[in-house]
Each structure stands twice: as structure tokens, then as C-alpha cells.
Amino acid sequence: MSLEQLANPAPESPTQGNSIEATLRRPAPRIRRKPPQICDSCGRVFTRRCDLKKHAKTHERAFKCTAAGCDRTQGFGLQKDLRRHIDTIHRKSTFTCDYPNCRQTFSRSDNCQRHFEEQHSN
Numbered sequence: 001m002s003l004e005q006l007a008n009p010a011p012e013s014p015t016q017g018n019s020i021e022a023t024l025r026r027p028a029p030r031i032r033r034k035p036p037q038i039c040d041s042c043g044r045v046f047t048r049r050c051d052l053k054k055h056a057k058t059h060e061r062a063f064k065c066t067a068a069g070c071d072r073t074q075g076f077g078l079q080k081d082l083r084r085h086i087d088t089i090h091r092k093s094t095f096t097c098d099y100p101n102c103r104q105t106f107s108r109s110d111n112c113q114r115h116f117e118e119q120h121s122n
């Protein structure tokens with residue numbers, strides 16, 4: 001027995017063994033379990049990340065009402081909510097010129113008053 005044989009006791013040649021293993025043990029298609037998408041703010045669980053992202057926006061309240069004199073400082077999670085707020089709150093407080101047959105509308109009473117003075121006061 002030579003020293004070389006003792007140092008390499010493997011019966012198969014390493015290259016051959018590797019190629020056989022590579023073909024036999026094909027990497028099984030690993031079903032990667034996606035971690036559940038959990039909302040940090042309320043703990044709701046979503047299966048899809050895009051759903052969580054969409055939901056998270058409702059906590060961000062990124063849509064803020066910019067109407068002058070609006071006392072709603074919180075903002076809205078969805079743009080449609082903001083739009084509804086504007087429709088219900090600010091459309092209601094529209095100021096209409098009282099001058100006969102004018103009926104111009106204004107979002108602020110002072111604008112309406114100024115209009116009245118400028119257009120109808122003489």
C-alpha cells in the first residue's frame with residue numbers, strides 16, 4: 001500500500017461522483033413560503049405584499065385636505081375619502097352670491113363678499 005492510496009481512500013473518482021449526483025439529485029423546486037405580510041399599525045395579515053402596501057396607506061393618511069379653513073388636519077388614507085370629504089364638507093359650505101341672476105359660488109365667504117362688493121355694489 002502506497003502513501004498516496006492512504007491519503008485518498010475514496011473508491012470513486014471525485015469528478016465522476018459529482019456529475020452523477022448532480023443529475024440524480026436535481027434541486028427540488030423549493031416552495032418558498034413567503035412570510036405573512038403583517039400590518040405594523042393594526043396587525044392585519046395579508047397574503048400579498050401589494051395588499052399590505054395598499055392597506056398601510058390607510059394608516060398613513062397621506063391625502064390631506066388643503067381647503068382653506070378646513071379643520072380636518074388628519075388627512076385621509078384614500079384619495080376617494082378625501083374627495084368625499086371635499087364633496088360633503090366643502091361643497092356644502094359653498095357661498096353663493098345673493099345678487100339676482102348672479103348665483104356665482106365661492107369657497108370662502110370673504111371671497112363671495114368681495115365679489116359682491118366689486119360686481120354689484122354700484
Ligand SMILES: [Zn+2]
Nearest residue numbers: 039041042044
Ligand atoms: Zn393596518
Ligand SMILES: [Zn+2]
Nearest residue numbers: 065067070072
Ligand atoms: Zn377639508
Ligand SMILES: [Zn+2]
Nearest residue numbers: 097099102104
Ligand atoms: Zn354676484
